[in-house]
Amino acid sequence: MNKTLVVYSSLTGNTKAVGEKIFEIIEGEKNIISIDDVKNINIDEFNRVIVGFWVDKGSADKKTKGFIKSLSNKEIGYFGTLGADPESKHGNDVRERVSKLCSEKNTLIGGFLCRGKIDPKLVEKMGKFPLNLIHPLTPERLQRIEDAKSHPNEKDFQEAQNYFKNIL
Ligand SMILES: Cc1cc2nc3c(=O)[nH]c(=O)nc-3n(C[C@H](O)[C@H](O)[C@H](O)COP(=O)(O)O)c2cc1C
Known part of the structure; x- marks a missing residue:
């Protein structure tokens, strides 16, 4: 089985837009949904989850943190948008926190951050x-x-x- 789910959490559209672009280049079976619709999907069908968040107080937003915590034995990649420079200390702190969370019960395959208005x-x-x-x-x-x-x-x-x- 190789099936990828892209889930994005986005208040003003920045993260959604990045997620849609990433979705375009994913090969094989795939689906993309808002985090608000995740309850309507059978997560067991997907071995790989690419999760997108907006940065809130130096980490992934609350809904995304809850979603990541609910996952186990998946391959996880993440993308996030933030107001600060992704290469700043703040950006690195975000990477560190989210990477740690993703690695707890899953296999982290990578993470990407970019700025968002x-x-x-x-x-x-x-x-x-x-x-x-x-x-x-x-x-x-x-x-x-x-x-x-x-x-x-x-x-x-x-x-x-x-x-x-x-x-x-
Ligand atoms: C309540 C709130 C808290 C935020 N906290 C941070 C933060 O800690 N660091 C940061 O760089 N950007 C922060 N931002 C900026 C957003 O992460 C950024 O604008 C993001 O691109 C919004 O994504 P969205 O359009 O998908 O909602 C915050 C924005 C809001 C509304």
């Missing part, structure tokens, strides 16, 4: 109490938000496809 509603909230105390809009943070605005872009899609072509 930050919801303007969140940025607005960061400017106001109480988030302005936790995430003050410093010039550095404003720059990071600005840098993320154009992502994911065609280059990110291409890199995601190349990454998964190589590991699958």
Whole structure:
């Protein structure tokens, strides 16, 4: 059996878009669904799961963490989108946390991160109490938000496809 499921968790569409691009290059039997529909699928039919998340507080979002924890004996690959630079310490911390989670009961085959624009509603909230105390809009943070605005872009899609072509 060689059957691949792509599951994405996405609030504003960045992660969904990356997942759809990765799905295009997967060979063999495959399916793609939102994490909200995962309860409607028989997971036993798939030996390989590619899970996509948006980064929340330095790790995979809560729904994705719950989903990964529910899996066992699968080959798992992951992709994630985040506001920060994937090559920053923050990006590496995300990789480390998610890789560890994926490896607990499953075989991790690889993970890919790219930037994703930050919801303007969140940025607005960061400017106001109480988030302005936790995430003050410093010039550095404003720059990071600005840098993320154009992502994911065609280059990110291409890199995601190349990454998964190589590991699958
Ligand atoms: C509540 C919230 C928390 C976030 N936390 C982080 C974070 O810790 N680090 C980061 O780099 N980006 C963070 N982001 C940015 C998102 O991970 C990023 O914009 C992502 O691409 C959104 O993906 P989506 O469009 O699939 O929902 C956060 C966004 C939200 C809404």
